[in-house]
Amino acid sequence: MDVLRFALRKLLAGVPLILGVTLLSFTLMVHFGPDRTFELLGKNPTTEQIAELRHQLGYDQPFLLRYGQYLRELLTLDFGHSDATGEKVASLLARSIPVSLALVLPGFVLGNLLGVALALLAASCRGRWPDRLIMAAAVFGMSISFLVVIFVFQIWFCTSHGLDLFPVRGWGMADVPDYLRHVTVPTLAVVFVALGYNTRFYRAVIVEEMERDHVRTARAFGSPPLRLFCRDILKNCAIPIITRITFTIPAIVIGGALLLETSFGIPGAGKVTYEAIISGDQPVLKAVVGLTAMLFVAALLVADILYRVVDPRVSLE
């Protein structure tokens, strides 16, 4: 019951956040975003046609009316049709978000799991060669641009210059082998890039935890290393780990991975969002901004509840 009350309170507290984010982004969209009128015009337009098109796009409506309409759309989750393709925004996102999730999640999960594992190893060998090697590799991974990693991995794994094991372009989830063939190289690229950041972050958290008094005391009392790691260190590290993971999820869901999608020809949400931004497709942008804000509120809530789960000392009050 406490948790439910807490959740409701957090959700209510999230409303001003959503309003603030949507108002700010809608203002930017309307006043500084691309004017789609001039994308949609024919080659030889007249002033009347420009006015007609602006009317069709609703650009001639007062700002507050348009913002009110936006909030109504957000409440009903009906954002109408894309200005570019004519497709319903809901179906556009319903089609592309699962692809982005399927594309990025394996790399995200592996990157975090491996990051935690390597961080534990590095932290437990702090100052010795495994630690130095892992940290050096992490810096190496962090210092290479994602674009370069994609390019190199694509050449190496997918083309006749290299191993030629996977397709360069395309996407499929018809069955597991099909999915694996398409997702492997993007996943390797994500892991390669994320691993450095994750390992350094988690190592710092773990090292800090390892220096705490209770850990030193437990170690002095002869607590077995595995138990020490799992019960006294890892559990106490969970809060920053949860924070990092939960706050990355909205970006994965909505943002997808634009570079991966562009390079591998994958029809995910990243491309949809990017094209909406550069073309000024406001119905899609409004949906993306609104959903991202809502997901962040949800992520905040989930994180807070998980804090309580892993550490009962955390008060829901």
Added chain:
Amino acid sequence: MAPHYGAASQRPSLQTADLRHAVSRRDVRRAWRWQNAGVLSAVPRKKPFPRQCAPGRALPCLLALVLVACGDRPVPAPAPDAELPAAEGIKTFHHSLDAAPSSLDPVQASNVYANHVVLNAYDTLFAYQYLARPYRLKPNLAAGWPEISADLLRYRIRIKPGVRFQDDPAFPGGKGREVVAEDVVYSLKRQFDPKNRPQGAWFWQGRIVGLDAWKEAGSDYDREVPGLRALNRYTIEVRLTRPYPQLLDTFAQGYSAVVPREAAEHYGPELGIHPVGSGPFKVVSYDTSRIVFERNPYFRQEPVDLAAEGYDPATQRYTGVERIAGRSPPFVDRLIIDFASDEASRWNSFTKGNEIQVAGLPVEKVDEVLESRDPLRLKPEYAARWQAASGTEAGFVFETFNLDFPEFGYHPDPVRAQRNKALRCAIIKAFDWEAHNQSWFFGLGNIFPGIIPPVVPEFDPTLSRASVTHDPEGARRLLAENGWTAEQLPVLVYGQMAGVRSRMFFEQFRAQLMEIGWPQRKLVLKQYATFGDISRAWKESRLPLIVKGWGLDYPDAENTLQLFYGPNGSPGSNDANYRNPEFDRLYEQASVMLPSPERTELYRRMNQMVIDDCVAITGMSRKRIHLWHNNVVALPDREIVGGFFLRYVDVLPPGESARPAEAGG
């Protein structure tokens, strides 16, 4: 479905082809299963990992391969067992474009990408002959050439009977019905219905009797337009307000594609993702990355007459198109078009050998791949695997002065107006087209004077090249003679889309103007984030110098001359806001004339006026080089023929070459 090789049974079977590559039939079958599942590589290799690349040595191997791959070596030939254009009865052609269309609704087919797709899902009354260069029209859905009244104001066009729309849930019972004249009328009316956000209405605006009034009255589709009627089930009558010699060309555009009313009403705005036409292919899936078509089983049987398609054996035999003679398109069962905006990814996919089968040659690969640019010849290692063709773009790049800016253009003071003209002429002299061509287009562009590009029949190859000759000395002299000093020279804002390349264009332009004494601080780059933003600046006449390219809608110089016709001033297509009564008079005179030497003469006089008045720094038609796999029978085009060529593409079994042996290496 049976394999589809036309006279196919005479061609080597899969087994024969496979034996040639010492790969088992089972391997090919397995590979084909992958391909059908959308996985286009993955053929089990006979060879184990090369010793030096064993998994245990992955990192050093990776580094070594990266170094090698990034080096300047030729693309290795793909493993033969990875080439899988056809097997198990499904013949697939995998095309690519460098961008995606935003909408597949014909009323919004405003660019080459949308046109490519729309023309394959829908039918148009007319089309361009597949192989004829210069481009020539031919009847498509139309049963023949129209009956045209003597005053050129009435066209009667008969359409072919028995043509069917594809099956679609939009139709009762999901069965496509016959295409009738009323569908053509309906589709053209859609361009005048603001709800559809049409982009092609300008073709017919003020041209067809009653069509504009129909729009003003609320675009009621049940209301008849006097100048656009279906006389009977198969005959359309178009009545014009004045002669329009390009009318039939407009009926070959994606804009005029024939849409069934049932589909437009069923899908509403989502017609943009659910094409329902009578074209050679039917869309089975479409997203931001690719579109997949299947052959329209109802597409009319019209055997290819190569002569009627403008075939020239002397220059086109190498393509192997003789193989399609007498057969009815389309020749492939599945057509995939990848929208590959990332050039590296597109190139990797093309060179892989079993994915994209047609791609443009990236400029940075020109020296690596070509043995000779003119005549176009591939290096032998590539010629063994690919075919190539080059084509001058149907359009050009140019820069116009916006004459509404008194600093450069029209001025109430005749003396200042004359000095402004000298200023523009000096800038034109300072511009170095050769350097521009060499720096950014590997010298492949076709530089020409004026605004009539080489691709149209009215082009004049004998025209003086003074306006495209770099002459900094002449420019300095002109400035000095007209009293222009560094202090007096105005600030020149160079507007471009944001990007590294456009900044480099500007840097080169600035360096050339600084060479004639223009102060650096007075040359300013203004970048715009999107096309919509810069288009707005053009339409609102906010930029003094407009840098742009123009793609021809049809192969007639009228399409470029209208860019300088006074009444088309901003927000129209005359971004220069050039107003020359004599030019306008000639344009109006020529615009109602049929092609003739007299009309060509008028076109050329107008061209000369634009040159003499120093209105634009012009121009260059870029050259595109198309590459395609040897086993593809095609002559790719993305200009005027555009998407029409895809129906004529055939794909041979792996390892076969479309190039006839007698066509040479």
